[in-house]
Amino acid sequence: MRIGELSERTGTPRRLLRYYEEQGLIVAERCANGYRSYDEACADRVRQIRGLLDAGLPTRIIKQILPCLNAPRAIHFPDATPEMLATLERECDRMTERIETLVRNRDAVSAYLDVVRATRLPDAVGPAPTA
Structure with a gap:
């Protein structure tokens, strides 16, 4: 999906989505025309990020714990x-x-x-x- 659709689905402004990408919180593929393309799971990831931000966590902490949130029973955090x-x-x-x-x-x-x-x-x- 393109950035506009992701923005609509999550209620997140496009500018914030670009910021999340800059911070390494979400990943977008680039189409041949240069447009961003997000997979379906990205909408859930954005909602998760928004919830963590609303809870008061800064993006630097969110970036560190996001990998652990996909499989909470398999948390391995050696660093x-x-x-x-x-x-x-x-x-x-x-x-x-x-x-x-x-x-x-x-x-x-x-x-x-x-x-x-x-x-x-x-x-x-x-x-x-x-x-």
């Missing part, structure tokens, strides 16, 4: 340095904190909705009719 492990541990801790914050916020919004729904008058379901 993992103590610094990289420490970075991943910090990132994991940071994600856990973000998850806990999101859960608290979700619970607060749910509690608010419960109170609003419980105190709402039955005839106040929608906006007041206009004359």
Whole structure:
């Protein structure tokens, strides 16, 4: 598929897809006319990258762990340095904190909705009719 289709399928701007390619996160073949061509699995890879970025991981870390994400039971990482492990541990801790914050916020919004729904008058379901 071409870059425009990959962009549409993943909701990722073309510019970001080119950046991911520059960073070595995705690979594109080049057609005879010079256009980029991506295989079908690339859409899943882009979604995976987006999720990791949303979780707060930088692209340099994502590039290192992407090979491990295809076959999680076969993870073999012989070049993992103590610094990289420490970075991943910090990132994991940071994600856990973000998850806990999101859960608290979700619970607060749910509690608010419960109170609003419980105190709402039955005839106040929608906006007041206009004359």
